[in-house]
Amino acid sequence: MALVLTEEQSMLRDSARGLISDKAPVSHLRSLRDSKDPTGFSKELWHSFAEMGFAGLLVPEEFGGSGLGFMEAGVVMEEIGRTLMPSPFLATSVVAASALNRGGNAAQKSEYLPKIASGSLLATLAIDEGAKHRPLQTNLQAVRAGNGFKLSGAKALVVDGHVADLLIVAARTAGSAGERDGLTLFLVNPAAKGVAIERTIMVDAHNAARLELSNVEVTADSVLGEVDQGASLLDGVLDIGRGAVAAEMVGLSDEVFGRTVEYLKSRKQFGKLIGEFQALQHRAAELYIDIEITRAATIKALQALDADVAKAASSVAVAKARAGTTATRAVQEGVQMHGGMGMTDQFDIGFFMKRARVCEELFGDANYHTEQLARARGY
Amino acid sequence: MPDSQASEIESAELEQFRNETRAWLEANCPPEMRKPATSDADVFWGGRNAKFSSEPQRIWFERMRDKGWTVPDWPKEYGGGGLSAAEHKVLRSEMAKMGARPPLSSFGIWMLGPALLKYGNEAQKKEHLPKIAAGEIRWCQGYSEPNAGSDLASLQTRAESDGDDFVITGSKIWTSYANYADWIFCLVRTDPTAKKHDGISFILFDMTSKGVTTKPILLISGYSPFCETFFDGVRVPKSHVVGTVNRGWDVAKYLLQHERAMISGMGERGVGRPLGQIAADSVGTDAQGRLDDSMLRGRIATFDVDEAALAACAERAVDLAKAGQAHPAFSSAMKYYGTELNKRRYEILMSAGGVDALEWESERSRQGARPRAWLRTKANSIEGGTSEVMLGIVAKRILDLPGA
Ligand SMILES: Cc1cc2nc3c(=O)[nH]c(=O)nc-3n(C[C@H](O)[C@H](O)[C@H](O)COP(=O)(O)OP(=O)(O)OC[C@H]3O[C@@H](n4cnc5c(N)ncnc54)[C@H](O)[C@@H]3O)c2cc1C
Numbered sequence: 001m002a003l004v005l006t007e008e009q010s011m012l013r014d015s016a017r018g019l020i021s022d023k024a025p026v027s028h029l030r031s032l033r034d035s036k037d038p039t040g041f042s043k044e045l046w047h048s049f050a051e052m053g054f055a056g057l058l059v060p061e062e063f064g065g066s067g068l069g070f071m072e073a074g075v076v077m078e079e080i081g082r083t084l085m086p087s088p089f090l091a092t093s094v095v096a097a098s099a100l101n102r103g104g105n106a107a108q109k110s111e112y113l114p115k116i117a118s119g120s121l122l123a124t125l126a127i128d129e130g131a132k133h134r135p136l137q138t139n140l141q142a143v144r145a146g147n148g149f150k151l152s153g154a155k156a157l158v159v160d161g162h163v164a165d166l167l168i169v170a171a172r173t174a175g176s177a178g179e180r181d182g183l184t185l186f187l188v189n190p191a192a193k194g195v196a197i198e199r200t201i202m203v204d205a206h207n208a209a210r211l212e213l214s215n216v217e218v219t220a221d222s223v224l225g226e227v228d229q230g231a232s233l234l235d236g237v238l239d240i241g242r243g244a245v246a247a248e249m250v251g252l253s254d255e256v257f258g259r260t261v262e263y264l265k266s267r268k269q270f271g272k273l274i275g276e277f278q279a280l281q282h283r284a285a286e287l288y289i290d291i292e293i294t295r296a297a298t299i300k301a302l303q304a305l306d307a308d309v310a311k312a313a314s315s316v317a318v319a320k321a322r323a324g325t326t327a328t329r330a331v332q333e334g335v336q337m338h339g340g341m342g343m344t345d346q347f348d349i350g351f352f353m354k355r356a357r358v359c360e361e362l363f364g365d366a367n368y369h370t371e372q373l374a375r376a377r378g379y
Numbered sequence: 380m381p382d383s384q385a386s387e388i389e390s391a392e393l394e395q396f397r398n399e400t401r402a403w404l405e406a407n408c409p410p411e412m413r414k415p416a417t418s419d420a421d422v423f424w425g426g427r428n429a430k431f432s433s434e435p436q437r438i439w440f441e442r443m444r445d446k447g448w449t450v451p452d453w454p455k456e457y458g459g460g461g462l463s464a465a466e467h468k469v470l471r472s473e474m475a476k477m478g479a480r481p482p483l484s485s486f487g488i489w490m491l492g493p494a495l496l497k498y499g500n501e502a503q504k505k506e507h508l509p510k511i512a513a514g515e516i517r518w519c520q521g522y523s524e525p526n527a528g529s530d531l532a533s534l535q536t537r538a539e540s541d542g543d544d545f546v547i548t549g550s551k552i553w554t555s556y557a558n559y560a561d562w563i564f565c566l567v568r569t570d571p572t573a574k575k576h577d578g579i580s581f582i583l584f585d586m587t588s589k590g591v592t593t594k595p596i597l598l599i600s601g602y603s604p605f606c607e608t609f610f611d612g613v614r615v616p617k618s619h620v621v622g623t624v625n626r627g628w629d630v631a632k633y634l635l636q637h638e639r640a641m642i643s644g645m646g647e648r649g650v651g652r653p654l655g656q657i658a659a660d661s662v663g664t665d666a667q668g669r670l671d672d673s674m675l676r677g678r679i680a681t682f683d684v685d686e687a688a689l690a691a692c693a694e695r696a697v698d699l700a701k702a703g704q705a706h707p708a709f710s711s712a713m714k715y716y717g718t719e720l721n722k723r724r725y726e727i728l729m730s731a732g733g734v735d736a737l738e739w740e741s742e743r744s745r746q747g748a749r750p751r752a753w754l755r756t757k758a759n760s761i762e763g764g765t766s767e768v769m770l771g772i773v774a775k776r777i778l779d780l781p782g783a
Contacts, residue, residue, distance in 0.1 A: 281770065293691070379669065
């Protein structure tokens, strides 16, 4: 598989870019933030997104989606990264849709997937409990009760948690924190008794929430996949999410970088364009190289996911680790090279810096993924 | 035929090519040639005075040469294998999978060949390319001069017109393997009055010509793979100029792109076993099987991430070129990153090897193979254009930043 976009993928990119840059430039995020918008994204825009087939991009055609692949999801994520458009695409259309599609039984799929494709249902995965991403540390308890389960515990950084219509909750049905066995995924209705959701206003002005479950009753039908055997389903779903976030970070890095290079070509000091200074030229060139290498690694990971999710772990670890490091560098250099302007809220650069920090933590930071690669290679 | 159908047929043919290639390599690559070369003596460079260091080396070279696979993607009429870009990629990946080493290393293959294919006339191609492919003539590169390194275009070696010949006078420096080479590709000044880029020509001549002498330079690795080269009134027929007289800079730049691509890939031929395992041998592991030096382990893991990402980028660079979307200066980006990464690889290897990696002259250390290789890598970010120069090219040509 060539590591370049096909003609169809380029067309998809152009149409996503057209819509996003037109309807959701960075000023869109800014106004949602400033007005303390209660939903944190534009429903109207989400509907146009769904009409263009983006909401159901990964949903198979038999359930009303377009049945495209992770490369295509990555193409859209990259465009989202360019303008930082807040949207349910990542949580609902990529992560939750993949969880349902890969783990769901016939009834679950036919109930939820068509609604995701039409844009009428928002869903999200609730996984991390501590400050850092550690899926196996899941400790939210699910104890058997009657023919179902009772769930108790808490989750942090639930993307779109306060607007979701469906929560996919990782819980422990056996074993203890740190173990692979004994994890189970549950479909939980946020309106159920005992569910408390608090929107957490975060640094990047995107939607996230804390979730608390106390003795929430769910039936046996709400198990996604197999009881106690959720870890491998979760691995795949998380890797898909990681690939998508890496693509968002590539878009974000590339956009910040483009803006920075433009600034180098227009800002004058000491009677010269600052882009004439070799100290800045070389740093810009290094950053360009970093971004290109990261872009290639990300495409490689997305293609590996398309070929076989179960075999993509190492490529995904490489992509997410590189994307985190590169995005961090891109936003830091972006602010630095904009000088004082880069520190002002009025300038957009800071929005990219804040989003990069969140993307870095989401589904594991560079250290986490570098560690995964070391383990996979046995040293 | 719809596109998807065409590409299915194409991929079925490629699959068949892959299977045949794998079978042929299995049958023909001697086991001894399935691990990386451990010293320079183990690398076959060809040339009039070439000697094989072992029988398997000879067998491997001759079999590959007979298939045209010393230069798989060159046209068959010039001694190549006539493979398409996709087939070439398959061959490379199959060779990499079994660890097969290149049968022939040659500046003729990496640098001059591509330049001749693009700028040479038919007579020059027929004369030189088959001999490069067959490893008969070994080439060296006469670019740098004592006062023209990074600022290559300020070179002063002059070629004066005398009837059908040029008479060449001057000197070159850092000419790798000049003392072993049969022929040289050389940049000379044919018009001293023109602007510096406009008076240079690219010319080929035999190193046994009257007036050519070489003197080796000793390196920090203890080897002297390169020389000072002196030209004292060397007569060269004008027909040996490649491309147009005074337009040699175009040829020189094109060749440099190939040189840079070659140097950026040097690390890939590296050491064979993964760094983490090599380090475990000397550093040891803890109860959980992790390297017993957590900082080193972290450095190796970060290196592995970057190396895997660079490999993806190298693959993508080929795909972009095939799709006609490559930026001509992208080889500078790859050269920069590839060489800096290779230096990091050897810093890690030295640190992992500890005291053992310090041995310089002993049987056990294979005459200091590791420290010598470590020192050699320091040249990667100098030869073929320094890292600073590569960053300058990226800044100006790709990012279009201002200033000369
Ligand atoms: C192992 C090895 C093999 C070689 N093989 C050959 C060969 O076969 N044939 C051949 O012709 N040449 C060969 N070379 C020469 C090589 O191309 C030159 O060494 C190289 O181009 C640098 O030139 P220089 O050594 O004169 O360094 P200089 O140009 O003097 O550079 C010194 C320092 O200044 C920096 N510098 C220079 N200009 C700038 C600038 N504009 N901006 C920022 N920094 C700058 C450089 O990056 C470097 O750090 C070889 C070199 C090595 C080390």
